Amino acid sequence: MSLQVGILWLCVTALPALAHEEAASGVGTGVVYAVPGGWFEAVMFYVFAGTAVLSAIGVCVSRSVVRMATWLFFALGAISVLYFLLAATFIAAIQLIVYVGGVLILLIFGVMLTSQSPWVRFTPSRLNLAVAGLICVGLLVCLSSILLEADFGAPLSTTPGVTVEAIGRRMLTHYLVPFEIAGVLLMIVMVGAAHLARQEKQ
Amino acid sequence: MLTIGLTHYLIVSAVLFCAGVFTMATKRNAIGILIGVELVLNSANVNLVAFDRYRAGLMDGQIAALFVIVLAAAEAALAVAICMNFYKNLVTVDVDQGDVLRG
Numbered sequence: 001m002s003l004q005v006g007i008l009w010l011c012v013t014a015l016p017a018l019a020h021e022e023a024a025s026g027v028g029t030g031v032v033y034a035v036p037g038g039w040f041e042a043v044m045f046y047v048f049a050g051t052a053v054l055s056a057i058g059v060c061v062s063r064s065v066v067r068m069a070t071w072l073f074f075a076l077g078a079i080s081v082l083y084f085l086l087a088a089t090f091i092a093a094i095q096l097i098v099y100v101g102g103v104l105i106l107l108i109f110g111v112m113l114t115s116q117s118p119w120v121r122f123t124p125s126r127l128n129l130a131v132a133g134l135i136c137v138g139l140l141v142c143l144s145s146i147l148l149e150a151d152f153g154a155p156l157s158t159t160p161g162v163t164v165e166a167i168g169r170r171m172l173t174h175y176l177v178p179f180e181i182a183g184v185l186l187m188i189v190m191v192g193a194a195h196l197a198r199q200e201k202q
Numbered sequence: 203m204l205t206i207g208l209t210h211y212l213i214v215s216a217v218l219f220c221a222g223v224f225t226m227a228t229k230r231n232a233i234g235i236l237i238g239v240e241l242v243l244n245s246a247n248v249n250l251v252a253f254d255r256y257r258a259g260l261m262d263g264q265i266a267a268l269f270v271i272v273l274a275a276a277e278a279a280l281a282v283a284i285c286m287n288f289y290k291n292l293v294t295v296d297v298d299q300g301d302v303l304r305g
Contacts, residue, residue, distance in 0.1 A: 056221035
């Protein structure tokens, strides 16, 4: 809870600062939430990207499931701040609501309902750890070298702020079929999960 | 270094992806594997939103990220229900014990 409040406070204080930089540069007249550049964005990025990466590594190395869920909580919160920095305010809010508020609570309920003690541990074998670590470090090195070499072209100078209204319009026109399919899928999942979790009557 | 570009976000996302894959590969608890899946999906979302911000700017990436979030929520709900059933049948969530169907 306190982390969520802290993140929201940071975002509330951060957005006017970003908008102020935008106003100073004099670009755009519509809704512009964020503009890249400046030390403020860099500091925020490094702090929260570091939090996300360290929390993800915490998820990897911790043995108890409850600790993994706690580290995941920090990782998801930091990722939502990264979305704020990417001017995707709606996605960031949805991330906080759905992931931090919904999926994580669901996972913690799952942990509580499926273990005799909340500190249940499963120790993986050393061979397992070594092989998985080797593969993952190799994958990370390959991905990083490719990303550092790749040329993605010149970045966009400014981004028009994506409002919730614009997202809604595009979703109900251009993306109508996926939207409907997602709705049907959610209903199927709801019925299926209720059926799976139902107590069998003797 | 001070100018945050696309590559910064992509590298953060790569680290998250590898952490998620490592978690999926090494944890034997079913819920732990689910946590790894969530990390991987989040890293994909960071990629989508970052490309949308720096390359396209047409909010298509953000809408794709929204769909990924919807699917991840649905997957988590269903997977937790399956874990409950697994636990009800085998009294453990160790995925190595779930070999009832082995021939």
